[in-house]
Amino acid sequence: MEFYNNHKKLFTTALLFFVALTVWIAVWPAFSVQRGMKPLPNAPKMTAEEEAGRAVYIREGCVYCHTQQVRNLDMDDVFGARPSIAADYAGNGRVDFWRNTADLMGTERTGPDLTDIGKRQPSPEWHLTHLYNPRALVKESIMPAFHGLFVVKAEPGPNDVEVTVPAEFKKNKDDRIFATQDAKNLVAYLLSRKQAELPTGREPMEFLYKKKAPAGNAAGGNAAGGPDGAALFTTHCAACHQANGEGLPGAFPPLKGSPVVTGENLELYVGIIMKGYDARPGYAVMPPVGKDANLSPAEIAAIMNHERESWGNGAAPVKEEDVKKIIDNLK
Numbered sequence: 001m002e003f004y005n006n007h008k009k010l011f012t013t014a015l016l017f018f019v020a021l022t023v024w025i026a027v028w029p030a031f032s033v034q035r036g037m038k039p040l041p042n043a044p045k046m047t048a049e050e051e052a053g054r055a056v057y058i059r060e061g062c063v064y065c066h067t068q069q070v071r072n073l074d075m076d077d078v079f080g081a082r083p084s085i086a087a088d089y090a091g092n093g094r095v096d097f098w099r100n101t102a103d104l105m106g107t108e109r110t111g112p113d114l115t116d117i118g119k120r121q122p123s124p125e126w127h128l129t130h131l132y133n134p135r136a137l138v139k140e141s142i143m144p145a146f147h148g149l150f151v152v153k154a155e156p157g158p159n160d161v162e163v164t165v166p167a168e169f170k171k172n173k174d175d176r177i178f179a180t181q182d183a184k185n186l187v188a189y190l191l192s193r194k195q196a197e198l199p200t201g202r203e204p205m206e207f208l209y210k211k212k213a214p215a216g217n218a219a220g221g222n223a224a225g226g227p228d229g230a231a232l233f234t235t236h237c238a239a240c241h242q243a244n245g246e247g248l249p250g251a252f253p254p255l256k257g258s259p260v261v262t263g264e265n266l267e268l269y270v271g272i273i274m275k276g277y278d279a280r281p282g283y284a285v286m287p288p289v290g291k292d293a294n295l296s297p298a299e300i301a302a303i304m305n306h307e308r309e310s311w312g313n314g315a316a317p318v319k320e321e322d323v324k325k326i327i328d329n330l331k
């Protein structure tokens with residue numbers, strides 16, 4: 001056969017087959033996925049500041065310890081309201097001409113998943129202190145301190161953001177510490193990490209392998225059957241007010257001995273939890289934690305009672321129906 005003896009024909013045919021197959025099984029599917037996959041309609045576009053923050057996130061290697069993917073497994077339920085889907089990543093493009101799309105989904109979860117950190121921890125003051133030294137807020141944290149994102153200055157400029165750092169975490173106890181532009185951008189990026197809502201009518205994927213609540217006592221319940229105030233406090237309040245109720249001087253006030261916590265002005269107390277609080281310049285801003293986490297009146301009453309009876313506060317418990325009345329009035 002002349003075909004097998006003609007090396008030019010043989011080579012050209014093989015080459016054409018190879019190119020056609022490559023286009024068919026590799027190039028075309030990639031383009032078709034890219035064309036078909038659109039970001040969710042409710043997903044906001046990143047601002048220039050948030051984009052710059054993402055570059056800092058990449059540069060500092062945050063992805064070595066943090067994922068940004070909520071898997072459809074029950075254990076991931078704490079990291080977002082729904083499992084992540086392909087559309088959540090459809091807005092990612094090339095970083096620049098030289099670098100491909102940065103994959104920030106991550107594979108290692110040494111620290112918590114950050115897909116929804118903007119909702120879970122919306123306080124910029126918290127993030128700045130935590131980045132300067134995680135141990136200032138989370139005693140047992142193994143996350144590195146990112147001192148390089150901060151500068152020590154004697155006098156602040158007009159746009160400088162001072163960071164609250166307890167004296168034991170500073171080199172010299174009189175140092176005043178300010179965020180660099182990189183730190184501000186990084187925090188803007190972290191605060192933008194929020195799961196976009198699915199379009200109306202689209203049901204989220206289910207979390208698989210749900211653990212059943214133990215019989216009799218509802219999940220996380222206390223002996224009396226109501227919600228567990230101590231556990232709820234740990235989840236929703238301790239990041240700022242700390243497990244010992246002492247807060248962080250200059251950023252988060254103590255609840256130990258707080259007149260609001262021990263007092264009888266429940267309107268103020270419940271209002272702070274549901275609407276947030278920004279009453280004093282000496283402290284950061286408290287976000288509307290109760291509203292953000294959709295806490296029920298029973299859960300709020302349980303948290304309040306935990307705070308009222310802990311750390312030597314010794315105040316009488318509040319009733320769920322009183323808390324409910326106040327919440328209904330707030331609406």
Ligand code: HEC
Nearest residue numbers: 060061062064065110111112117134138141142143144146
């Ligand atoms: C060596 C691993 C490691 C690296 C690198 C690391 N982290 Fe962490 N991160 C952790 C651990 C562990 C925790 C949990 C303890 C804590 O809150 O400090 C954590 C907690 C966090 C939290 C709080 C999460 C929550 O749900 O409360 C944020 C936000 C965060 N890290 C951001 C970052 C950013 C931004 C970077 C990069 C500048 C980074 N981390 C680098 C290990 C790491």
Ligand code: HEC
Nearest residue numbers: 123236237240252258260277278279280283284285286289
């Ligand atoms: C992101 C940090 C943060 C979280 C989380 C947080 N708080 Fe606060 N909280 C603050 C800050 C900051 C203030 C002080 C605001 C001010 O005075 O300007 C405050 C003030 C308070 C006060 C008033 C204390 C006083 O003596 O004036 C109460 C009560 C309180 N918080 C309860 C709670 C409860 C209950 C939770 C959990 C459901 C909670 N906080 C979660 C940051 C936080």
